Amino acid sequence: MTANLLDYDLDGLAAFCETLGEKRFRATQLFRWIHQRGVRDFDDMSDLAKSLREKLKGVAHVAAPAVLSQHESADGTIKWLFDVGGGDAIEAVFIPEDDRGTLCVSSQAGCAVGCRFCSTGHQGFSRNLSTGEIVGQLWFAEHFLRRHLKTDERVISNVVMMGMGEPLQNYSALVPALKTMLDDHGYGLSRRRVTVSTSGMVNFMDRLGEDCPVALAVSLHAPNDPLRDDLVPLNRKHPLAELMAACKRYLQHAPRDFVTFEYCMLDGVNDGAEHARQLVELVRSHDVSCKFNLIPFNPFPQSGLVRSPQQRVAAFAKTLNDAGIVTTVRKTRGDDIDAACGQLAGEVQDRTKVGARIARQRTVVTKPVKFLPGVQETTGSS
Numbered sequence: 481m482t483a484n485l486l487d488y489d490l491d492g493l494a495a496f497c498e499t500l501g502e503k504r505f506r507a508t509q510l511f512r513w514i515h516q517r518g519v520r521d522f523d524d525m526s527d528l529a530k531s532l533r534e535k536l537k538g539v540a541h542v543a544a545p546a547v548l549s550q551h552e553s554a555d556g557t558i559k560w561l562f563d564v565g566g567g568d569a570i571e572a573v574f575i576p577e578d579d580r581g582t583l584c585v586s587s588q589a590g591c592a593v594g595c596r597f598c599s600t601g602h603q604g605f606s607r608n609l610s611t612g613e614i615v616g617q618l619w620f621a622e623h624f625l626r627r628h629l630k631t632d633e634r635v636i637s638n639v640v641m642m643g644m645g646e647p648l649q650n651y652s653a654l655v656p657a658l659k660t661m662l663d664d665h666g667y668g669l670s671r672r673r674v675t676v677s678t679s680g681m682v683n684f685m686d687r688l689g690e691d692c693p694v695a696l697a698v699s700l701h702a703p704n705d706p707l708r709d710d711l712v713p714l715n716r717k718h719p720l721a722e723l724m725a726a727c728k729r730y731l732q733h734a735p736r737d738f739v740t741f742e743y744c745m746l747d748g749v750n751d752g753a754e755h756a757r758q759l760v761e762l763v764r765s766h767d768v769s770c771k772f773n774l775i776p777f778n779p780f781p782q783s784g785l786v787r788s789p790q791q792r793v794a795a796f797a798k799t800l801n802d803a804g805i806v807t808t809v810r811k812t813r814g815d816d817i818d819a820a821c822g823q824l825a826g827e828v829q830d831r832t833k834v835g836a837r838i839a840r841q842r843t844v845v846t847k848p849v850k851f852l853p854g855v856q857e858t859t860g861s862s
């Protein structure tokens with residue numbers, strides 16, 4: 481098996497090239513061909529010496545996970561289901577907006593945290609994705625979209641690690657992936673436009689602040705420990721006081737001067753007036769600079785939970801806003817293709833042949849996007 485060059489950030493690729501007797505600037509050239517130009521065939525990398533291209537062919541390849549299916553929503557959201565082998569499938573979602581293009585990326589097949597309201601959590605954990613599988617979602621989506629939209633300009637301006645999995649439970653693969661996203665020779669994304677979302681892995685929040693500070697979103701979902709223990713089981717290990725303290729520490733390194741708290745609105749569970757008041761008290765007493773993003777719950781049958789009525793969400797947002805905490809309500813996008821939060825590759829209990837089964841479950845295609853000529857060949861693993 482040869483090395484997949486998507487597994488390396490620029491430093492990693494430089495170290496790899498060194499083993500081939502090549503200087504760092506060759507690694508930079510190679511990195512630019514792969515990430516900026518979307519080229520995977522070494523023969524097409526015209527400014528690399530022929531001898532190097534031949535050498536690379538024997539020891540390396542460039543492969544993103546293979547696409548199992550692609551669905552486009554009426555609102556322009558595109559969801560890809562990728563095969564990561566062993567019966568596991570993961571998803572990435574592109575969300576176009578007027579002033580930005582956001583890609584929602586997965587970090588694990590399944591998730592071990594097991595939040596009650598999340599269909600990924602209900603699936604259980606299968607495995608961590610490699611750096612190449614994380615970066616491969618961006619590599620594929622960016623270069624597919626450029627071809628699809630017939631542009632040479634960058635299409636994806638923002639990445640959110642909000643797909644399947646808990647990114648901070650896959651730290652060693654995550655960091656080189658983030659570095660590749662940020663690298664000027666890679667995707668050149670601003671630190672403020674790359675967001676890691678975590679359910680509260682306190683130790684790794686500290687490490688991320690040191691190693692690779694990017695924007696941080698924390699999935700809060702409850703204003704007190706008993707309720708959060710129930711909704712986000714990780715809270716039993718890292719209760720709210722610890723989490724708030726970690727947010728404050730993170731802000732010393734963060735590229736933004738606030739943490740975004742995500743709060744999934746669950747009817748009759750965490751959406752009452754008293755919960756909103758407790759939240760205000762929580763963030764005030766810990767003096768955490770923050771914004772709130774209220775997420776309408778996307779229901780799935782096994783959860784036994786229901787989305788809060790709009791009025792209650794509005795009242796909740798008003799309490800927070802009136803207290804001076806900037807609060808937005810997330811628009812749901814891609815509803816018609818199940819591309820919304822927590823629905824990704826969902827409803828799967830039996831982990832065998834998951835990919836094929838999900839692909840079958842998801843045949844309600846609203847508007848299929850045709851693969852453009854040449855795109856398929858760039859995606860298969862070799």
Ligand code: SAH
Pocket residue numbers: 597598599641642643644645646647677678679697698699742743744775776777778779780821822823
């Ligand atoms: N594991 C990380 C990132 C992936 S989940 C985390 O928990 O932060 C991304 C976001 O989607 C989280 O805020 C999560 O709480 C939310 N989410 C999960 N399931 C959801 C659902 N069914 N409806 C709405 N939001 C959901």
Ligand code: SF4
Pocket residue numbers: 591592593594595598599600601602643644645646679699
């Ligand atoms: Fe895992 Fe995040 Fe889902 Fe919780 S919400 S189960 S941490 S993916």
